Amino acid sequence: MKKVIKYIASVLLVGIVAYNSVYFKKLDEVKAGTTSFDAAGYAGKFWNEKLPPRLSKAIEIGELLTLLQTDKEKAFMTYSHALGIGNVKYFLVKGSGIIQSVDENQVSVKVESENEKPEINIATEYVFGNAVRDASGVIDINAFVNSMDFNNVSAEINKIIREKVIPPFRSKVKKGDRIFFSGAIELNKEHLSTRSIEVIPTDLKIIKD
Amino acid sequence: MAIVVSTLNNPWFVFLAERAAAKAKELGYESKIFDSQNNTSLETDHFENAISSGYDAVLFNPTDADGSVVNVKNATAAGIPVFCMDREINSSGAATSQILSDSYSGCVTIAKYFVETLNKKGKYVELLGLVGDNNTWNRSKGFHSVVDHYPGLKMVAQQSADFDRNKAMEVLESILQANPDIDAVFCGNDAMAMGAYQALVASGKAGKVKVFGFDGAEDVVKSIQDGKIIATGMQFPEVMAQTAAMMADQYFKGKRDFPKKMPVAVEMVKKDNVENYAAYGKK
Numbered sequence: 001m002k003k004v005i006k007y008i009a010s011v012l013l014v015g016i017v018a019y020n021s022v023y024f025k026k027l028d029e030v031k032a033g034t035t036s037f038d039a040a041g042y043a044g045k046f047w048n049e050k051l052p053p054r055l056s057k058a059i060e061i062g063e064l065l066t067l068l069q070t071d072k073e074k075a076f077m078t079y080s081h082a083l084g085i086g087n088v089k090y091f092l093v094k095g096s097g098i099i100q101s102v103d104e105n106q107v108s109v110k111v112e113s114e115n116e117k118p119e120i121n122i123a124t125e126y127v128f129g130n131a132v133r134d135a136s137g138v139i140d141i142n143a144f145v146n147s148m149d150f151n152n153v154s155a156e157i158n159k160i161i162r163e164k165v166i167p168p169f170r171s172k173v174k175k176g177d178r179i180f181f182s183g184a185i186e187l188n189k190e191h192l193s194t195r196s197i198e199v200i201p202t203d204l205k206i207i208k209d
Numbered sequence: 210m211a212i213v214v215s216t217l218n219n220p221w222f223v224f225l226a227e228r229a230a231a232k233a234k235e236l237g238y239e240s241k242i243f244d245s246q247n248n249t250s251l252e253t254d255h256f257e258n259a260i261s262s263g264y265d266a267v268l269f270n271p272t273d274a275d276g277s278v279v280n281v282k283n284a285t286a287a288g289i290p291v292f293c294m295d296r297e298i299n300s301s302g303a304a305t306s307q308i309l310s311d312s313y314s315g316c317v318t319i320a321k322y323f324v325e326t327l328n329k330k331g332k333y334v335e336l337l338g339l340v341g342d343n344n345t346w347n348r349s350k351g352f353h354s355v356v357d358h359y360p361g362l363k364m365v366a367q368q369s370a371d372f373d374r375n376k377a378m379e380v381l382e383s384i385l386q387a388n389p390d391i392d393a394v395f396c397g398n399d400a401m402a403m404g405a406y407q408a409l410v411a412s413g414k415a416g417k418v419k420v421f422g423f424d425g426a427e428d429v430v431k432s433i434q435d436g437k438i439i440a441t442g443m444q445f446p447e448v449m450a451q452t453a454a455m456m457a458d459q460y461f462k463g464k465r466d467f468p469k470k471m472p473v474a475v476e477m478v479k480k481d482n483v484e485n486y487a488a489y490g491k492k
Binding site: 082083084085086087088126128129130141142144145146147148151152154155158188191 | 482
């Protein structure tokens with residue numbers, strides 16, 4: 001009888017030790033847990049304090065497109081930002097125009113301008129990437145211990161846009177509306193194409209006449 | 210200059226090492242390439258060798274974001290500047306400078322195209338690179354920062370294949386046994402994308418399952434032209450290698466004020482713009 005009790009106790013002991021020794025977690029969950037950086041807090045401060053003064057200096061998009069045609073180097077030198085080496089550059093832009101169409105993933109806008117009057121798209125679905133963070137030119141990668149923290153800032157900025165900027169606009173906008181917009185665009189300096197410009201919005205207003 | 214590279218079992222890193230050596234030679238320096246074979250212990254041996262043999266700088270492609278930090282610190286303590294190429298170490302002050310591909314942004318762009326191509330629904334597999342490498346996670350996080358917003362896209366498996374072509378083929382073959390109805394595979398590098406494509410050919414699913422890679426390797430650029438692979442993120446290893454060698458040259462000439470991190474933009478290559486690109490960079 002004692003042997004049976006000992007046997008059961010041993011099995012229980014081994015079972016408890018084994019259960020508490022092995023954990024199964026998704027690889028990305030393990031990796032996600034290694035940082036203590038408050039990306040949401042950082043992005044909130046950026047959105048409320050650092051971005052507005054930069055947006056007040058954003059170039060009107062028609063003016064930018066005219067400058068790109070007449071002096072590409074000056075346009076990129078004066079108005080674009082990028083973090084390091086490469087052809088991908090970001091601009092803060094603003095403008096107003098008439099809604100041409102409201103689609104599943106974007107709205108199309110015919111820009112009103114004294115310069116170029118392009119038709120551009122404003123993203124309302126695919127709001128991702130580093131355009132707003134990098135176009136501002138005020139966040140330095142070298143201030144971050146690792147690039148994952150730095151990239152999480154972009155994810156949080158985009159979350160603010162998806163939650164605060166787009167829903168109130170998207171719920172009311174319709175074809176023919178006159179709107180004001182500001183935001184960030186990405187252009188490839190070497191393979192420059194201005195035919196399908198997409199604005200990641202930071203502000204969207206339907207203008208009441 | 211000592212050029213210490215994570216592995217020479219991948220043509221992308223061979224190109225990186227050779228371009229660094231070529232730039233060093235052009236600048237008037239001798240160099241030697243060391244292959245760490247994805248082994249941090251072997252990497253440590255190479256650093257000890259570089260320090261004791263009197264190398265003046267290390268152009269470094271780390272094996273592990275955390276495990277490689279001590280090697281960089283030892284070299285720096287010995288007065289030898291270290292310039293990281295492509296892969297990051299988790300220490301902001303240890304290396305003299307880190308020249309890194311902006312993998313996260315590149316994979317955000319690829320992921321947007323992934324969602325559009327799959328029309329926001331389907332089953333997919335993700336093949337991760339080396340678990341200890343920050344690039345693995347920057348790419349995965351960039352990808353998921355987009356794809357996870359679409360509940361119609363279901364990841365049926367996420368496994369590491371160590372950036373290795375043969376391992377990717379084996380891993381995907383195994384996954385396909387349990388998930389024969391996948392629609393796409395996202396791979397953390399091009400070697401794995403080619404391995405995944407081989408597995409799909411073997412199972413008769415090539416052309417039905419969309420494969421996405423990252424790197425801009427020669428065989429993948431050609432496969433995009435041929436319609437076998439959907440897209441990849443073009444990195445610029447020559448830019449990184451040359452920048453690292455030039456920074457070492459500037460260091461020897463007295464410069465000390467280097468940016469701790471220097472990102473290099475990644476560009477998406479797909480069928481409608483592949484004519485603008487060649488392997489490992491632009492035409």
